[in-house]
Amino acid sequence: MKRWGIELLLVAVVTIWGINYTIGKYGVAELTSIDFTAMRMVIAAPILLLITYWIEQSLKIDRKDFMRLTLTAMVGITLYQTLFMEMIKYISAANASLIISVSPIFTTMFALLFRQEKFSFQKLIGSFTAFIGAAIVLLAGDHAGQSQQIIVGSIIGVLTSMCWGLYPILANPLIKKYTPLRVTAWSAVIGALPLVVLSGTEVFFTAFTLQPVTWFSLLYSVFFVTVFGLVVWYIGIQKIGSTNTMVYMYLTPLTAVIFAAIWIDEHIYLQQIVGGFIIFIGLWIVKYQKKRIAAPEPNFKN
Template structure:
């Protein structure tokens, strides 16, 4: 029973994160990506710290780790989340989810460059295949959606950059993850992100006419705080603690599928042959990378991209 409850919980995370590619679009109907994320992490960061304190009995981090924490929070929360929301705004949910899904490829490349993993022909071959799939999505995925997303090329490009940022995130965080839990690192990273996002957008808040913020935007914000960030992260780490990171990461590959079907059902996005073909190529590349035997210093993936 415990096994089934864990699997159902993780499937719930997949549904929540996959649907966020569509729900997130409504959050930007009036608010900018900076404003949206500043509000989101101002609320979710204290909740995550509270949950960390409840589960672990401490939220302490050593002073010597603060510099790295600032970098991790800036890249993994401030930079990535802002780019993610911009990408979701300008391109289709299908393209955004497929482009973000190649972030493990960048993690593998950065791990080699950082000396955390050895060079592997199989991993690099998988990376090249996944890049080819991403190129198909970038170059041919938007030919039929020009009216719906006139700036889709920009959203695709930003989605690719967001994938690079998220791929870099676990490499930067790896030294912290050898000393602290992933939940504690993510909670404090969210604090850093909240402060930096607020600092970057505070000057715009006096200009917001709050009565103009749509009900859909408030729903999107609440969805992002409670379901995507709090429930999603906590359930994900519970799943990892019960079944292990390797088995849990398999669920990540279901998220683009949920994103595609949600977008089709809710906002009528069409899925075209080029996108399907590009997605299949990407998943072949990811399969090759994940087939590689685990290394002792394999970086821990922090799945915050679908928040």
């Protein structure tokens, strides 16, 4: 496939992910966040395993790596996916998407903490700038009568962003050894187990009584957000590189805001626009490098 074709698919993925900030709200209107995520992962995990085996002809993970894989799955699947659904139940799609856009800052902070990167004032200034933008976003809008709900949702949003920021730090040693798709497929399997225990198996017997709009939200999340989104995302990483692929993540808040405004008539405040702009300035400061250093190619294990 030509580069323009891959980039067009990546635009489709970030658009799908942006729309999910609104579509996901329908799922948690009838189901709890844990129940929704449990059903989603139970359906998506075997599909991801089949796709991984079809592409790579192997699902092997060394026994010594299962402890880190389990921790990665708990953070990136069990916690992040559940907190994400809980977050969008409480706050607007615009605020939720902009809070999650701060996750690369948390990635930088955790990378410094775990000594995967060196400290620099550039990263400190960029992180501080992004947090100022996030604070402006959280203060946006008319909160009268909803202040407690928005505060709860915002706290959950920050925790969600932290989980998404920590996920690549935990996964980094695994991704250097295995393909990202294999790590994600096994993470989905392992991450689904505690969700099933917490939700209880009876939740799956209620599937036949769910409203059509709930099923629409669930299937959209399974097939478009998880399966199609992740597979295309990792094809992008493989074909055009992780840096060129990650740039497309910055389009997600834009699609989330536009779709929410059109679909559910969500009001866009000037503070959200200003805060989002400041967040992206902070991200640019953190990520900007005067000299590009080529990273060694990972040695994926079959």
